[in-house]
Amino acid sequence: MSRRSSSLAALLLTGAALAAGGAARAQLLPPLPVGGLPVSLPQAVRGMPVVGDLVRSLSPEERRAATVPSLDRLGVTSAVGELGRDALAELRRLRLAELVRGNPAALDMGPDGAPVRRGVLIAIDPTDAQLRALAAAGFAIETREDLGGLTSVTLGIPRNLSAKAAMKRLMAAAPGLAADYDHVYEPAGGTLLPVAAAALVGAAPPPMAAGRTIVMIDGGVAAHPSLAGAAIVQQGFAGPAQPTGHGTAVASLLVGRDRMFRGAAIGAKLYVADVYGGSPAAGSASAIVRALAWAASKKPDAISISLVGPSNLLLQRAVAILARRGIRMAAAVGNDGPAAPIMYPAAYTGVTAVTAVDARDRALPEAGRALRLDYAAPGSDMAAALPGRGYAKVRGTSFATPLVAARLAAATSGQALEREALKGSGRIGKGILCRTCRTDPKIVGAK
Structure with missing residues (x-):
């Protein structure tokens, strides 16, 4: 390759009844083959002023590496931050289009180029009259989940209709019905990259009080020496839980402990909600909502979500329910x-x-634009666990998120959290949390 470039726990029934797959209780999944992880990303994006030049400059292999999402990617390229708006939009469009193209049976293209589950729409709190009208218009009820104050109905759309055409028919058949696509969310990560800057050796992470519970919504977690002594329960929401590089790295940053490597929430019980089942074409809004309901049933001190995607009405309402319950x-x-x-x-x-x-x-x-930015945490020049054995240098907001979740779980109040935040440069919200939680890649031999 060239170098150019009421409770929500009561909401969704309970536990196993909510999940599409079984729980891997109190154990980790078998390790992934480390050699299967991507090891580089083209640098051709740097300095390309024209979208066409950017795209044409990539070989087929480079284009695939730059645009295909992966559950095993553990970093992003800082060159993304140097792109102009048009080039950035083009790379994102290519990545999402490639995801849909590579999974034609599972995915369709929704509005604004956002991938959605093919063949389904989500109705929220429909009345019986609205459901009868939809049935008359050719829609079929596939699943119905009662969430206490929130009901989600998955509708099979009429044959030969695209998702967007089906949404128009739905709105005409049942005016006023709250409905949305079943959007697919990406892990907030990229490919493995060398880290140029020398990492600082920090002090030990801040202490975590005994008895804390954290839920991470991500991919599945593979076995690793740093996680051997951790209390971890996994549940699949897109089929049985499957090990991923992304999920393993995030879990290690929370509860990993192995000689010089230390996670930010050692001693906490970790529940892992796998919303991918090993497929980047999964991770739908409906799976995430089921995972959130399962998470709420664990009465967590914090939830870590290293996923990104468009706004979705079902997800928005589920998040609001958890927020009203005081779940961080x-x-x-x-x-x-x-x-x-x-x-x-x-x-x-x-x-x-x-x-x-x-x-x-x-x-x-390369950090994304935010409607509201609260905190920053280390997300570069740091190590995280690779599936099976060893460590990788990681980079991205995916890996800062579990560190902030750890501090949310430990904080006694919002005011205490703000007092803990340290100054930095650039857009970092109220400041940097868990600054000492970074593990120097050199001291653990990260690749």
Whole structure:
């Protein structure tokens, strides 16, 4: 490759009845083959002023590496922050279009180029009369989930209709019905990259009080020495839980412990909600909402969400229910640069929006634009676990998010959290949390 370039726990029934797959209780999934992880991303994006030049400059292999989402990617390129608005939008469009193209049976293209589940729409709190009208218009009820104050009905759309055409028919058949596409959300990560800057060796992470519970919504977590002593329960919401590089890295940043490597929430019980089942074409809004309901049933001190996507009405309402219950949630703002669309669920009220800083406390240039930015945490010049054994250098807002979630779980109040925040440079919200939670890649031999 060239170098150019009431409770929500009561909401969704309970536990296993909500999940599409089974729980891997109190154990980790088998490790992924480390050799299967991508190891580089083209640097051709740097300095390309014209969208056409940018796209034409990439070889087929480079274009695929730059545009295909992966559950095993553990970093992004800082060159994203140097792109102009048009070039950035083109790369994002290519990535999402490639995801849909590579999964034609599962995905369709929704409004604004956002991938959605093919063949379905989501109706929210429909009346019986509205459901009868939809049936007369050719829609079929596939699943119905009662969430206490919120009901979600998955509708099979009439054959040969695109998602957008089906939405028009739905609105005509049942005016006033709250409905949305079943959007697909991406892990807020990219490919593995070398880290040029020397990482700072921090002190031990702030202490975590005993008995804390954290839920992460991500991909599945593979076995790793740093996680061998951790209390972890996994549940699948898009089929059985499957190990991913992304989920393993995030879990290690929370509860990992292995000689010189230390997570930010050692001693906490970790519940892992796998919304992908090993497929980047999964991760739908409906799966995330089921995961949130399961998460709420665990009475967590915090939820870590390293996923990004468009606003979705079902997800928005579920997040609002958790927020009203006082459940703290941290979510990544993404890594598509400051010209990218605002990403959700980070932008929802009640969610702590997280960006990332490097070892010099500077905001990462590729961090996404935020409607509201709350805190930053280390997201570069740091190590996280690889599936099976060893460590990787990671970069991106995905990896800052679990660190902020750890501090949310430990904080006694919002005021205490603000007092803990440290100064930095660039757009970092109220400041940097968990600054000492970064593990120097050198001391653990990260690749």
